Amino acid sequence: MNKIDLETWVKNKYPITVVADRYGGLYTEGEWLAFPLRPEDVPRQSNGLDMVQLDFLESYHEPYGIGPTPDAAVNQLTKNILETLGKESE
Numbered sequence: 001m002n003k004i005d006l007e008t009w010v011k012n013k014y015p016i017t018v019v020a021d022r023y024g025g026l027y028t029e030g031e032w033l034a035f036p037l038r039p040e041d042v043p044r045q046s047n048g049l050d051m052v053q054l055d056f057l058e059s060y061h062e063p064y065g066i067g068p069t070p071d072a073a074v075n076q077l078t079k080n081i082l083e084t085l086g087k088e089s090e
Contacts, residue, residue, distance in 0.1 A: 004036055004037065006036070006084060006085055013078070016034060016036060016037075017035050017039045018032055018070045018074060019035075019046070020032060020033075022047045022053065023050060023053065026050075027050070028066045030066035030067045030068055030073060030076075032067050032068070032069060032072070034064060034065035034066075034067070034070070034074045034076070035064050035077070046064075063077060064077060065079070
């Protein structure tokens with residue numbers, strides 16, 4: 001997976017990939033996942049079989065967003081990135 005510059009991401013909101021949660025929020029508590037990555041860089045485990053996805057969610061330490069809608073997932077992603085950078089919501 002390619003690392004991204006989070007400061008640049010906050011300014012451009014690109015790249016971004018939003019995917020439907022394979023299990024409709026059973027493990028994530030949201031129906032959509034947003035990653036600050038190109039589609040080909042999103043870890044396949046994020047939408048894997050149930051135990052694969054659960055293991056992924058417990059061990060993934062990069063910012064991502066979860067929400068009941070695509071927009072909510074992107075908003076959560078932005079909030080998580082700003083928190084990672086030590087900033088308030090912009």
